[in-house]
Amino acid sequence: MKKLNLFWILFFVSMATFGNVYVDHLELRSNPPDEFTTLVEFLEGKVDFIKGDFPIIAAEEVKKNLKNDTYHIIDIRSDSWFEYGHIKNAVNVPAEDLLNYFKSEIVPADFEKIILICYSGQSAAYYSGLLRIAGYDNVYSMKWGMSSWREDFADAWLKNTKSSFEDKLETTLNTKPASGTPPQINTGKSEGKEILDDRLQKLFAVPYNNFILNSEDIFEKPGDYFIVNYGKTDDYNLGHIPGAILYNEGSSLLSDTDLLTLPKDKKVALYTTTGQEAAYLIAYLNVLGFDTGNIAYGENSFMNDLLKKNGRDAFSSKQINLFPVIE
Structure with a gap:
């Protein structure tokens, strides 16, 4: 008799537990977490620069590491500007192709630093940000872009630094x-x-x-x-x-x-x-x-x-x- 009572107790406890889980499941299906919240929870803790740690490096560091095989330079300027002059060993990749380039053309983990180069350092910072968000935490942008490399590339900054306001x-x-x-x-x-x-x-x-x-x-x-x-x-x-x-x-x-x-x-x-x-x-x-x-x-x-x-x-x-x- 005691064994039978124990059986029914366990049966009703398990049914109650199942019922709660089922109700929770139905509630989750009818009120799923919004995608914004899900995405923020997924990213926070992974993206360092939202805490002010911006992965921007100086042109001098890039220059010192031109013979360093663990530094990979990607120039996202137009092909005409790239042909006019670019940093030694840099590869020219259009910005819209960067994600595919990282997934299919290189093994990003093989490099200590992957440096994006543009005219002023701003678009390179933007795409470096997207790539970092994608999980490539060895991507950096070069400060001031090619404007800091040589004078004939400096117009982007020289023409836009003002005190008008x-x-x-x-x-x-x-x-x-x-x-x-x-x-x-x-x-x-x-x-x-x-x-x-x-x-x-x-x-x-x-x-x-x-x-x-x-x-x-x-x-x-x-x-x-x-x-x-x-x-x-x-x-x-x-x-x-x-x-x-x-x-x-x-x-x-x-x-x-x-x-x-x-x-x-x-x-x-x-x-x-x-x-x-x-x-x-x-x-x-x-x-x-x-x-x-x-x-x-x-x-x-x-x-x-x-x-x-x-x-x-x-x-x-x-x-x-x-x-x-x-x-």
Whole structure:
């Protein structure tokens, strides 16, 4: 009799457990986690640069390692500029082909560092960001791009470093809005990696030019944008675009801090001192579905003199080297 009672007790316990699991399963099917949340949870902890650790290396390091087989240089400029002059041993790969190149043409793990090169360092930073998000954590961009390699490549920076809007800067502390709802991502996938793969395929097909904003347009109509100054408090206090909100370097774009204070229904105009760091962040925010743009050349495009005066990261002729190229 005792054995029979024990049987029924175990039977009803197991049925109750099964029922709870079944109900939980039905609830999960009817209320699945949104793709944004799934993707953020998958990426946070894997993408170092959203915490302010930007993988940007100097031209001098690249020059010192030209004979180092563990350094692989990829030049994403047009083939005509590549033919005009490029760094020794560099390969020319169009930006839209980078993901396929990494998957099919090389073994990325064979290299200590893979360095992307462009004209100014900004598009290379953007695609380095996408590749890092894809899991290739040995990808870097070269600071200032080919503009820092030799003078005849420096026009990109020389023509775009300006101080035209220094008299229109403000020092007002603008506060962040309350957290809102995230952008909707609709890939139809349920796993973080699957969602990411879908997002990356789409983004590599979109030219970086689509995400460039000009400082002139921002100053003319600042109300058309949600303006983000990503950096340090001291730099923000030095002067910023009217209406710009400080998002602290290294912490503000995390899901448990201020990520969801970014709007999902307004263009986010993000800038840093040089625009190169911003390009990495734009890559991340684009993957998450935000509508973002990088203010080209960053603060150097509107307050270059003020940056120089205060010892900030300002472009000048001092950044231009006399390194050889293959013609």
